[in-house]
Amino acid sequence: MRPRFAAAPLTLLSALLLLLLMAVGCAPRESAVEVGNREGVLHLAISDEPETLDPHLAIAFSDMQVITALFEGLTALDANTSRIVPGAAESWETSTDGLTWTFHLREGLQWSDGTPLDAQTFRDSFVRALAPSIGSEYAYVLFPIKNAERFAAGEIPDFVAVGVKVVDPLTLRIELEHPTPALPAILTLPVAYPVPLHVLRQLGGTINLSNPWARAGTLIGNGPFQLTEWSPDQHLRAERNPHFRTADAVALNAVVFHPYANVTAQENAFRAGQLHITSGLPLTKIKAYQTDAPELLRLDPFFQTAFMRFNTTRPPLDNPRVRRALALAIDRDALADHVLTGGERAAPRLTPPNTNGYTAETPLRYDPDEARRLLAAAGYPKGDGLRPLEVITRPREIDRLVLEAIQQMWQRELGLRTEIAVKEQRVWLSDERALNYDISNAAWIGDYLDPETFLALFITDGGNNATGWSDAAYDDALARAARAPDEATRLAAYQEAETRLLTELPMVPLYHGTQPFLIRPEVRGWTANPLSFRRYQDLSLEPSAATELNLP
Template sequence: MPLQPSVGLAATSTFALGILATLLTTGCGKRGTAVAAGNRDQVIHIGNLTEPTDLDPHVISSQQDAQITMALFEGLAQYDPKDSTPVPAVAERWEHSTDGLTWTFYLRRNAKWSNADPVTAHDFVFAYRRMLTPSLAAEYASMLYVLKNAQPLNGGKLADVTQLGARAADDHTLVLTTEYPLPYLPSMVCHAAWYPLHRPTLEKYAGLTQRGSAWTRPGNHVGNGYFVLTEWKPHQFIRVTKNPHYWDRDAVKLAAAVFYPIESEDAEERTFRAGQLHTTSTLPISKIAVYRQEKSPFFEPHVFLATFFLRFNVEKPPLNDARVRRALSLAIDRERFVRDVLRGGQMPAGHLTPPDTAGFNARTKLAHDLPTAQKLLAEAGFPGGKGFPKLEFLYNSTEANRLIAEALQQMWNKGLGIDITMQNQEARVQTVSMRSGDYQIGRFAWIGDYLDPSTFLELMTGDSGNNLTRWRHADYDRIYAEANRTADNAKRYELYQRCEEIIAAESPIAPIYFYTRNNLRRPEVKGWYGNLLDNHPLKGVYLDPAAAVK
């Protein structure tokens, strides 16, 4: 899942003040801060970085979108809040055939939509067919390619949707047939791409194949999660409240949650200190050392499966030459980035997949190697950088992104003798630019969707909706497909090693660092844990006023 970058600080200062005014005048007023009122009323206030692209789980495009939709929908399984392993949700249990190709999920008979309609296996089948509709162009459609005939359906090569490996044996039994044995399927179905949808609602608001239709708006939205959508004031906040029809409603302790798209790291931190947020999405680099040194009770960093990397658009010369891409990658001093620029506990990334992802550790390690970088650039026809065309690096200027951009510019100029200009765009515009191919070099970050290396390596396949480098490599796709069909984990991981080797040799991306989550959370927030996927289901979260810092 992409980690959504935030917009420039200057563009959001007035905006952040508007949010702060909203916090001070809604839900607390003269009674005190939003946090104090929330502690009393079990209403959690969450900094969520950006305005969601949508609340349609089939077209969301960032982790921040997913945190909201996770409260509004529930899949067959859900992420355990402590370790991100799958636990039963709409499906109370599941089993698979001896050959591992057929999975049967048994749905709860008391599962209901927020309008009190029953949730059935047919709702899942409908959702999967809709996700694979070519005209919807869902970025995550490829996640369902594990189902039999999903890829030809999504590619328009097969029209008969009944051939999809998903059928309702009855209202409460869903049968999935996969293209190959998939032991981690229960982890995959936790993801938003696998949520059910309420067909009558989508039909009513013309949302079957249309993005941005009115079905996701308050008053229209029908979900099956533990919360319902009650307010959405664009660029101010989204409020969700407890769903009275949720099958396990007694386990839901919060009365409501409010998500704020505070896109400036500095403004979000100030809003937290003002007592208006229970948790932030991030923390300014300049403040990390301060909170660490003071041993703040609000600061609890944790490692999670996410990689920051550069995308190279291989259709833009000279980036169509692997020697140039590899030269740019090898000229990056990753150790310096972590030590001198980021200073937040991150790890240098010499490969795409984070270390120890379900026991997988890539042997390939890109390192700072300036002599080889200079040699490759010369071989590509640009000795000492002579004749190298001006390229543009597209980024979003959070404090971290600005510092990274400046460090890259300096490294490439000093080490290779080339000039790279910097271009800042608002987050949504940057996403559009990269999806349309209107960029040369772009910053990007990816967080794992489930606990397996395939959640990272699938990114670089030719058919992945999230591979925006325009790079396609027949051997990579073949090896990745072979790995997926290999039941033996040791052999599968060896094939994944070859995928990492191809990425390093071809360099359609340049991994820079592995993330550490640096954010703030108040001690009164209970049931919220740091975990490898950085997912935080709110079902078991509650607020304990007695734990608040006095």
């Protein structure tokens, strides 16, 4: 039998352990930012949970923000200058007639699992991106390639006829339907990225929409970072890819993407030390940060237009007079002056002004008298007989405020009643694709600095059209622009196209955006970038710059 006093030392030991645990528990816990500064891990917000990380299927900006860290195309966008720079291809040249481009790949390119990739990988990835069964909504940007459109439409079954040819393992030749000076810019887009076909073949096939390859554990990329975690609606973690061609020059050890649809939640996370960078900021907080913490606030330029799509297959929006009445009853200047506080500009046209030397010459105006006349001519005087229209949108503060203002304008000027339906991004995208809406609140960020990237949105059956609108005159103007022999002729054709668009109005532009966001002082290399795409390999963290924030 144990002596009765034998339990006493154990009780004393337990008490000492309890005191130690209490002391540890009372010690201040490091925030995610503090740990990130020490470990070289950047924490940033994205506006939505990604729908997909498959480069050939992604269309949402939040998806592409992650994808550009994981993959690299033949060419790349320099986030500091918005210029096109070498990516997987170290150089390229074009023929004198502009119809043949030859890309020279770097030696030793590898996937993040160490598997080599070469010109054949790129060629076979183009096969997938253009495959009719994949149905990529972004495939249309590749249609300048010879026979690409016909292959995507199923008119040509054999990819041999398409103008993507392997010359040798390090040389890829692309033949075009017509001269396309923007080809290097087009090739920076995810739809032109290579995909790890060796992985896709193991998991269900290369042309299989249900293939589960694009997730943590199976997603293999060729970019500066590799996906290691994906906790839905929580975070995605991408760690430095040791097989990237310049891995030694990548300063960050990891990037953690945090999805936040709500900008107020983002700001709270920033204040709590959970984020280095937000993707937005509540409009009501901008002035406070301008006054009390300007060093944390950024209002960067943004190559973006916010607009509303009309479902032109649904009455009464199948009537151009109704669409035009709605467009003319919106006071865009009032939106910019009294609703938006981040430096956004009224958008009387789709294409942002001075886009590569182009500005639309026929802007929309605010004309409520003409709007009422048009509505009456369409059979709805003072809105009589006009059913309530539903506007679908995502759960974003800026969208809610703008739509509420427009709702009041339409009620006051036209007698029109509208209902605002807030939907998660996945549902909103699905409803747009299926034309399951009346009016959809949307926005577009230019893929490259050219009017084509905006105007091509509304071409007949375009992957991002989502309005049901088809207009032969519009399509013809864009086709002539693509084949124009000189810049003046090209821009003149774009003028024709945008004039037609702003007459028929399958959409109505609202404002040109800016990028209001918060950024901590220890982040280095985050330069203003109107296209907003970056690969993160040029970023770094300087822990010595960390300081207690002077928050408003």
